[in-house]
Amino acid sequence: MSLPERQTDIGPPHYEKFLPPVIKKNYGKWAHHEVLSGGTMVHVAESGDKLYTVRVASPRILSTDTIREICEMAEKYSDGYLRFTTRNNVEFLLSDQSKMAPLLAELKDKKYSVGGIGPRISNIVHTQGWVHCHSACTDASGIVKSVMDELHDYFTTKTLPNKVRLAVACCVNMCGAVHCSDIAVVAIHRKVPVIDHETVGKMCEIPTTVSSCPTSAIRPNPKTKSITINEEKCMYCGNCFTVCPPIEIHNPQQDGVAIVVGGKVGSLRTDPKFSKLAIPYIENEPPRWPKVVAAIKNILDVYAANAKKHERVGEWIERVGWEDFFKLTGIPFTFQHIDDFTFMRDTLRNSAAFKY
């Protein structure tokens, strides 16, 4: 079998090929929308045309089987048109309202979760974890599944003061959007890497390795033709390991995750915010990470009970103050919470006014 002729630098196919006619017609001329239920909404064009969206949860890791199943439903109900969202949900794009009920019925039948629209929890942005990445110090998909099982009602029906964006990063590279999420999980190491001196000498370029360390903890060791790590300075970022694999940063007993909170990316009401440390460490407890799930649930419950309508998690915390966040959630405040990274300066309180 001969190969078809390869092409290069053609880029992706033009999106127009994939737009349903109602979109093509009303492109750039939408007037408003209405959320119909936790997972459905309608957009109304200036022309009066309507576009119905049905959003469905996805584990992001999808088998070709499932994708085919989804495609078949799209063919049945939305003329074959569908899209994915920036948070990895699937959206069926219907121009015919009458097909919505049967689609929802079939989805229910096949145990798809419909939801994620409006002031709710949507899919958790996450990345590879143990499924595919050498850098992972937790599994992303397992945590996501465990957390979303617990919070499922907030995806489908229950509402919150505003959208709550969750994310999981399986290492501090943070391929997910953890650093600006309402509540997020980031996997961390807590121990200085263990060095296989013999291999380091052979496999790694010493100057690159030395300069990879953001805290200058690494020095060349001419004797061993390897390197030494200053334990005082290492903050377990794993950057040396990325550059030089024989510097083993993984430590199954001590690796785990931190919970960060209060970030957001939109500029509505308040500036975009970075997530801040809430819980510095929870051990990895596969398969269902019960402590992580409980911790997130707790924070979410306290937020739901205390925030004003439209307040994001970070906006609520900034209004009541971090003193209150720790008090209300019962999370202990530790040395790890106090920034000692490069930019600690502005994180320390320089005011005589605060709460107890």
Place this chain on the structure above:
Amino acid sequence: MSLPERQTDIGPPHYEKFLPPVIKKNYGKWAHHEVLSGGTMVHVAESGDKLYTVRVASPRILSTDTIREICEMAEKYSDGYLRFTTRNNVEFLLSDQSKMAPLLAELKDKKYSVGGIGPRISNIVHTQGWVHCHSACTDASGIVKSVMDELHDYFTTKTLPNKVRLAVACCVNMCGAVHCSDIAVVAIHRKVPVIDHETVGKMCEIPTTVSSCPTSAIRPNPKTKSITINEEKCMYCGNCFTVCPPIEIHNPQQDGVAIVVGGKVGSLRTDPKFSKLAIPYIENEPPRWPKVVAAIKNILDVYAANAKKHERVGEWIERVGWEDFFKLTGIPFTFQHIDDFTFMRDTLRNSAAFKY
């Protein structure tokens, strides 16, 4: 004439010796106070006792003659009791209300300015300038005199939305409280120091000089036994000159002052704030610095016209945004306004919401 016997480590005299009886009696038991005029107020004790304060402007540089004159008035009207404020004004402390009018009359007669109490401008915190400091790149007292002549009404009678704290620092050492003032003047250099290589070699310790430079602009020059300065890196802080005088930083044609705004130290309403750069450079124009005076007057006027009652300058600016500050004052925005010092990161706008 033999010397009296010296004593050491006795510290200052105990303040109790200098407290008027009404203060001793009511110490720690004051109930409230009332501002009676721009320069007078009464404090009422729980006991019902009253203490009248008359505040008088001082140029801070005082001759013994003037101090004696003040002392004599104190003896006449306040039983010899007086104090200075943390902003270098003089306060007469009267327990007898009937002596207030004659004191005020005599003060008027002798051309003292009574004022500085309440939502007004008080004395300008400032330091030595050309009067006494080797580091000065402007004169402090002359600027203060020129500005306060212009703003005199705001000291004595006219009110503002809140107190406006002015300060002048005659070099970036900032011995005054410039870095947290509503409006302040700080003298700056704009040219790389000129090095007298011969003297440097003799007078200065090279490693100390090299390490004095915060931007690492200085390198030892073994050839000249002196140093070289990287022009790209020098930001004219003068630290090298403090450590090694033959590195001449003064440049009368190019030295001048910057105007900074929006700082405060109290924690009322909003956190204490650093002053931020408003005008990067105005040349020195002794004896009366007309451009500096006009610049401050302009900012003050715009503040007075736009701020809400009780808003400090920085609070007003933060409410309307720095975009509006520059628009309303007509001050041009330059490259110098954009922070490129160590902590620029958080000064840059990371939001899609702003004004034009």
Place this chain on the structure above:
Amino acid sequence: MGGKYKTPMLDELEKGPWPSFVTEIKKAAKRTEMADDELGQVEKSYVTKRGYWKHGGIVGVLGYGGGVIGRYSSLPNEFPGIAHFHTVRLNQPSGFFYTAEALKMIMDIWDKYGSGLTNMHGSTGDLVLLGTTTENLEVLFAEYSSRGWDLGGSGSAMRTPSCCVGQARCEWACIDTMAICNEVTQYYQDQLHRPSFPYKFKIKVAGCACDCVAAIARADLSIIGTWKDNIRIDQAEVKKYADGGMNIQAEIVEMCPTACMSYDGKTLKVNDAQCSRCMHCIAKMTKALKQGKVKGASILVGSKAPIVVGSLLSWVVVPFMELEAPFDNLKDLADKMIEWWDDNAKPRERIGELIEVKGMRPFLEAIEMPPVPQQVKYPRKDPFFFWSESDFN
């Protein structure tokens, strides 16, 4: 095939209402040894609490320097199916729109040469095909590219641009996000496929300040739609919101960050001179409030994840820019940015990091933007600042 391994740990993750990735892997495992061994290795990770992947080697397709992430199991004897388990990044269509037909074609080919597993989508935006061998790469590429699908970016290169759904469905899109995304993707094909930058460079396009693609947090070049003129208010619709039970004072007026709105129980007013175009009021009252008509985008630069100097959000460099096809002004601007970065950065230094090192001035000069107050949250505080000869004239 399938069922080689007992997976008691992973089986726990098939319980509960949320769709299960384990179920997905098991589905594929019925058909490919790759997916089956993947299942086995992940189960092992769940038991031992650690991953078993080696660093990726450099693999790829002829003439391209990226688009494939090499991945090898560190236990190839135990899990031979995933001795090679590379991911292939297919460049998604702008806005993630598909037809069932196209998707099924992609799946058919993937079933032929890969694990049968995908990520829809990767965090950057690519359609990620999860797990194949080195020898299959060329074939896969030929199959896909001959059908009009190309690889996305990886390595020190332009990365696959992405965008929000924009004008395709959203009433708030001030710019045509999908057209822009598609255009820059096409324009930078060479830089996307042949890593020649100091480090990665990401572009994301959001139609408004809601930023539904998180452009401000994870793109070196963040393009965010906005407008310049007055918000348009339909008072009849305002009344409907009030009648519908909305507390306009509390939910809208008091939450406006610039306090530029007022509502007297009847008429909602905006003092547009003070409005910062944050989108709150418009988002919460979409039927009553519309953006102005002079639309364009703010250009922000520099965001990235925390490694190693701390995470950055993008900074405003061009407050407003009209963006009409073919977007030459944007491409020019991006070219200038990249050129300056390329000329000045050390290896593995993102553009935001470089700006921190060099200061904003050289960057703005390079892109020929004057300093404007919109670029800063507040001006500098400390009195240490540079003067150039040009400032003295």
Place this chain on the structure above:
Amino acid sequence: MGGKYKTPMLDELEKGPWPSFVTEIKKAAKRTEMADDELGQVEKSYVTKRGYWKHGGIVGVLGYGGGVIGRYSSLPNEFPGIAHFHTVRLNQPSGFFYTAEALKMIMDIWDKYGSGLTNMHGSTGDLVLLGTTTENLEVLFAEYSSRGWDLGGSGSAMRTPSCCVGQARCEWACIDTMAICNEVTQYYQDQLHRPSFPYKFKIKVAGCACDCVAAIARADLSIIGTWKDNIRIDQAEVKKYADGGMNIQAEIVEMCPTACMSYDGKTLKVNDAQCSRCMHCIAKMTKALKQGKVKGASILVGSKAPIVVGSLLSWVVVPFMELEAPFDNLKDLADKMIEWWDDNAKPRERIGELIEVKGMRPFLEAIEMPPVPQQVKYPRKDPFFFWSESDFN
């Protein structure tokens, strides 16, 4: 004497309503050559736009390492009277209180040995005597110290502590600022007079969050009074403010930073659990609102001017501490801080700068304070943080 110089420039500064420093110098110049030559040199500076002072040499009195700032004219031939022009720092009494008698005595001696010029007061707080010669220093010191007045600090030493007027006159002083200031001044006499620290160390004491001595901005150790229990409200007085024309809603309730107040036109309420004790409402309605009764101080550390790492405001380290004479708990705490700083700092490194270099943890451990949320505005953002062995137990 006097009148040696024509001073057309400086004469301009005798015009206008604000008191003139030139007039002051001229007054002294009638009596001392020092002041007259000072006048001449300053006039010259006004013409040439530059100062004429050399760096200070080390001068002082026997057994002391500070309290005098050496200063020499760089034009001693032109202005011989100020060839030496040292300043003497007399430690002011707490709160800057004087009797006319004491002040006159100080002036009499100064007229005998100095320029006849003073600064009332220096920025740190000292009564600064402006201009004398090296040979007069010992005499001056003997005269003053024998009468109960000592020198203040200079150099790398404890600097002269200072404070706001506090309980002597102010209804809001939560602590006895003057007693504390006096006590620490006496306690640190040795460190004040014999520089042995890495750099300067300043202490300032304010009675409440108004911070009338700018403690938070310019003291290595900033002590600021506060309270813990509920604000006391006198509703009758609230009514008087309202009747007097105060817009309580706008001026008080809406300006409360924690939005913890409410006013229904009759009763003013505070939700004390939410109050941050910022002092705004109390300061603007002093007759109606009083602080609680459980009073003490917050302890903050580290502020300084910008040279060379940028200006710092002090950071909260101990949110609340009761402070009663003889203030042993405070002295203990200060001792621990200074010891840690002394052990760890490089020369010319202030304590705030050292904390930045070392991190808060070692500092808090040294002063035996646990971490508490009040110490931060917000917790760290980036996921890079240290663990100690002690954290694992």
